[in-house]
Amino acid sequence: MxxxxxxxxxxxxxxxxxxxxxxxxxxxxxxxxxxxxxxxxxxxGDDGMLKLTVRPADAEPLPAFAETYAPRRCGSHAVLTVPLDESETVIAALNEAGAAVVGIGKRMELYKxxxxxxxxxxxxxxxxxxxxxxxxxxxxxxxxxxxxxxxxxxxxxxxxxxxxxxxxxxxxxxxxxxxxxxxxxxxxxxxxxxxxxxxxxxxxxxxxxxxxxxxxxxxxxxxxxxxxxxxxxxxxxxxxxxxxxxxxxxxxxxxxxxxxxxxxxxxxxxxxxxxxxxxxxxxxxxxxx
Missing domain, CATH: 3.60.20.10 (Aminohydrolase, N-terminal nucleophile (Ntn) domain)
Structure with missing residues (x-):
């Protein structure tokens, strides 16, 4: 239920x-x-950009490279706005650092x-x-x-x-x-x-x-x-x-x-x-x- x-x-x-x-x-x-x-x-949302809603690994800060994208903190999550042509590289790097990318979208932000x-x-x-x-x-x-x-x-x-x-x-x-x-x-x-x-x-x-x-x-x-x-x-x-x-x-x-x-x-x-x-x-x- x-x-x-x-x-x-x-x-x-x-x-x-x-x-x-x-x-x-x-x-x-x-x-x-x-x-x-x-x-x-x-x-x-902005043309040519994607918003990534990210949950860092437990008790860990966002990876240092993420600061390049001026993350907006929201509770335990953060939202990074990245150029579309860089998004796959950024997502892979976040995953490698143990951060969970819970939402991807031009207009959508996702929290849980x-x-x-x-x-x-x-x-x-x-x-x-x-x-x-x-x-x-x-x-x-x-x-x-x-x-x-x-x-x-x-x-x-x-x-x-x-x-x-x-x-x-x-x-x-x-x-x-x-x-x-x-x-x-x-x-x-x-x-x-x-x-x-x-x-x-x-x-x-x-x-x-x-x-x-x-x-x-x-x-x-x-x-x-x-x-x-x-x-x-x-x-x-x-x-x-x-x-x-x-x-x-x-x-x-x-x-x-x-x-x-x-x-x-x-x-x-x-x-x-x-x-x-x-x-x-x-x-x-x-x-x-």
Missing amino acids: CGIVGLFAKTPKYEGRLGTLLAGMLETMSERGPDSAGFAVYSG GIGLPAAVAEEFDLSRMTGTHGLGHTRMATESAVTTDGAHPFNTGPDLCLVHNGSLSNHASLRRRLRSEGIAFQTDNDSEVAAGYLTWCLNRGMSLKQALDRALEDLDGFFTFVVGTESGFGVLRDAIACKPAVMAETGDLIAFGSEYRALAGLPGIDTARVWEPEPATVYFWERAA
């Missing part, structure tokens, strides 16, 4: 409050996942840690963050150890991240297939395989909607996904849809929660269209760049 939340700003009206709203939603899902939590927020969702949100000052969309996850680990690496979201390609409630039955065979085609994984978590699968689809020119449609054919098990890309936000439940889910839409916001109470504090919720997403149905929104 885990908790998922997601928020997509259809207009600029609530971009300045995105972090505050997402933090409240995340904390509300604490009972569904008290052992660890994480979130991703999509904000500004062990502890109650409210504590994780406070460590990274989520309530002060702004952006166009974001998603979060509260974890109750049932199939793997409670670690920061195992916490969601998972990022397997630039600006692509995913949170998942459920369990995939064919993740081991799919992981082997995706590795053979160049998708790298950092954990044994089945949710990271789902993210890697969507990255594989996007790398082949599919839209997020097309990738989610295809996931219904290739992923076995039970799942609810909330997915973010640089400009898009998607939701998908499997054909059985045994995991709880609720959505709401106003003129300014699209919101997802594992339970309605995650949405209850949002502006305009009293007049929002509220519904349970249908099984095996892709929901997708996108904003112009």
Whole structure:
């Protein structure tokens, strides 16, 4: 049992409050996942640059070379903005130094840690963050150890991240297939395989909607996904849809929660269209760049 939340700003009206709203939603899902939590927020970005969200090795500072990129510290993580043509070299050097690169994207920053969702949100000052969309996850680990690496979201390609409630039955065979085609994984978590699968689809020119449609054919098990890309936000439940889910839409916001109470504090919720997403149905929104 885990908790998922997601928020997509259809207009600029609530971009300045995105972090505050997402933090409240995340904390509300604490009972569904008290052992660890994480979130991703999509904000500004610069052409030709990538933002790397980095978690240094335990009790270690960032490698000295990282200071070249004027890292912005945020709790136990740091964000480096690097030229696109230097990114592979920088990522390899960070990995060699034992630092975990947890998020890569032009606009996306990704943070996660062990502890109650409210504590994780406070460590990274989520309530002060702004952006166009974001998603979060509260974890109750049932199939793997409670670690920061195992916490969601998972990022397997630039600006692509995913949170998942459920369990995939064919993740081991799919992981082997995706590795053979160049998708790298950092954990044994089945949710990271789902993210890697969507990255594989996007790398082949599919839209997020097309990738989610295809996931219904290739992923076995039970799942609810909330997915973010640089400009898009998607939701998908499997054909059985045994995991709880609720959505709401106003003129300014699209919101997802594992339970309605995650949405209850949002502006305009009293007049929002509220519904349970249908099984095996892709929901997708996108904003112009």
